[in-house]
Amino acid sequence: MSAPPPTDHSSPHLLDLLQTVHKNLLHQADWSSLEIHTSPSYPRPLITGLPPDPVYIDPDSASDYSADDRDALERKQQEWVLPVALREKWTLRKWAEVFDSLPEGFWGLNKEGVEKGKRLLLAVVSEDSTIVHYIVHDGIVKPRQN
Amino acid sequence: MASQWGVVEPFIIYLVEGRYFLYDANVVSHVREMHRMCGCLTGTLPQIPQQNVFLGLPLELMTEEAALLVEKGAGYVVDDVKSHERGLKAMMEADKQAFLAAREAESVREMQVLLKAAEERKKAYKTPKASSLKDGDDGGEDGEAEDASEEMEEEPSSATVFDPDTKPKNSRNSQDISSTALRYYPVPSTSMPLYHKPLPPPPLSSLAPVPSKTSYPLYKHLHANSYFLSPGLRFGCQFMAYPGDPLRFHSHFVVTGMGWDEEIEMRDIVGGGRLGTGVKKAWMIGGEDKDKPGTVRTFCVEWGGF
Numbered sequence: 001m002s003a004p005p006p007t008d009h010s011s012p013h014l015l016d017l018l019q020t021v022h023k024n025l026l027h028q029a030d031w032s033s034l035e036i037h038t039s040p041s042y043p044r045p046l047i048t049g050l051p052p053d054p055v056y057i058d059p060d061s062a063s064d065y066s067a068d069d070r071d072a073l074e075r076k077q078q079e080w081v082l083p084v085a086l087r088e089k090w091t092l093r094k095w096a097e098v099f100d101s102l103p104e105g106f107w108g109l110n111k112e113g114v115e116k117g118k119r120l121l122l123a124v125v126s127e128d129s130t131i132v133h134y135i136v137h138d139g140i141v142k143p144r145q146n
Numbered sequence: 147m148a149s150q151w152g153v154v155e156p157f158i159i160y161l162v163e164g165r166y167f168l169y170d171a172n173v174v175s176h177v178r179e180m181h182r183m184c185g186c187l188t189g190t191l192p193q194i195p196q197q198n199v200f201l202g203l204p205l206e207l208m209t210e211e212a213a214l215l216v217e218k219g220a221g222y223v224v225d226d227v228k229s230h231e232r233g234l235k236a237m238m239e240a241d242k243q244a245f246l247a248a249r250e251a252e253s254v255r256e257m258q259v260l261l262k263a264a265e266e267r268k269k270a271y272k273t274p275k276a277s278s279l280k281d282g283d284d285g286g287e288d289g290e291a292e293d294a295s296e297e298m299e300e301e302p303s304s305a306t307v308f309d310p311d312t313k314p315k316n317s318r319n320s321q322d323i324s325s326t327a328l329r330y331y332p333v334p335s336t337s338m339p340l341y342h343k344p345l346p347p348p349p350l351s352s353l354a355p356v357p358s359k360t361s362y363p364l365y366k367h368l369h370a371n372s373y374f375l376s377p378g379l380r381f382g383c384q385f386m387a388y389p390g391d392p393l394r395f396h397s398h399f400v401v402t403g404m405g406w407d408e409e410i411e412m413r414d415i416v417g418g419g420r421l422g423t424g425v426k427k428a429w430m431i432g433g434e435d436k437d438k439p440g441t442v443r444t445f446c447v448e449w450g451g452f
Binding site (some may be wrong): 055085086087089091092096099120124134139142 | 430
């Protein structure tokens with residue numbers, strides 16, 4: 001199958017989503033180092049940033065992490081955010097394309113010294129501008145609380 | 147080669163009304179241990195079908211499980227009803243008589259064993275009583291108060307005193323008792339080879355209901371990654387994935403298979419994420435990559451926490 005036409009990153013719909021999520025992360029969720037990525041190498045506009053508290057702790061290293069440790073590696077972990085609207089429909093293909101565009105090795109190494117799988121935060125924007133964030137992992141990643 | 151349960155592959159997977167069953171407990175154990183498949187126990191008590199919390203044999207296999215077993219060459223599908231009919235038609239009259247005679251003999255033998263055990267119980271019951279309550283045994287009133295089995299035993303002697311016609315029920319001698327005693331006929335849970343002749347494994351076993359194209363690659367992918375999969379109806383998904391035997395682990399994922407270009411509403415992703423997080427699991431969707439046949443992509447969704 002041929003590749004789908006590249007998404008127009010300047011469409012008002014996507015720019016509006018991007019602005020809404022960016023403002024929400026900056027002013028409500030207190031993220032820092034926010035950066036907007038609209039390069040055509042990404043199928044959709046993406047945001048990176050540093051959350052005030054780690055949004056995801058690997059369940060295998062959760063016992064080593066202490067919330068009081070200001071220098072913990074987890075505290076320096078930037079996250080990728082994908083803004084989407086609640087009324088959108090997605091397919092496995094689209095998700096795979098987004099994940100394939102993310103850089104390798106961005107999330108450090110796990111306990112066995114192997115690169116952690118890719119993940120992103122799905123920022124779902126509803127019509128009343130409510131935003132809910134879901135963590136999406138690429139591959140088989142066991143849940144945090146089990 | 148036979149496994150520790152004496153199961154020789156390929157074993158038979160029975161097809162009844164478009165559903166796959168295993169009837170033999172040994173095959174069920176074998177499949178669970180060697181193939182990481184648990185299926186679903188569906189058998190209940192014929193008289194008490196509402197008792198459906200603890201079910202027994204037969205074990206129903208998911209279509210995906212049956213398909214993978216056939217694909218591996220571990221099992222082959224046999225139409226249960228057809229092979230039964232074929233076996234019945236092909237049965238010779240002499241074989242039939244021999245089988246019935248053997249069945250009768252087995253039943254009589256079992257009954258005699260039961261009667262003997264009952265006699266011994268009675269003896270064991272009476273012996274200490276005779277020593278401790280000698281007077282009680284002689285008294286007529288005490289005898290009446292005792293239970294019916296004791297009364298039956300005493301009757302043959304008393305029948306000589308009383309008119310036998312007034313108590314026809316109790317005038318039976320021990321032989322009569324044996325002819326009317328409760329008889330059991332052996333009912334094996336596996337089909338008898340005599341009137342059940344499944345065909346030998348065909349070179350290419352075919353499946354009647356085939357698994358869905360969207361879920362089967364994902365099933366195989368997770369199974370190959372050492373997960374145990376069970377039906378996911380309880381959690382509104384297709385499969386639940388356990389990292390080991392379900393008796394030892396909680397499941398990690400609620401899994402839904404999808405086509406590569408099948409659209410999913412963001413609302414369903416949000417719903418799935420909430421469901422998975424609510425039951426301390428991750429919600430997983432996945433499917434076969436159309437551009438790279440044979441590879442499966444999976445995505446796990448959890449609530450972000452803010």
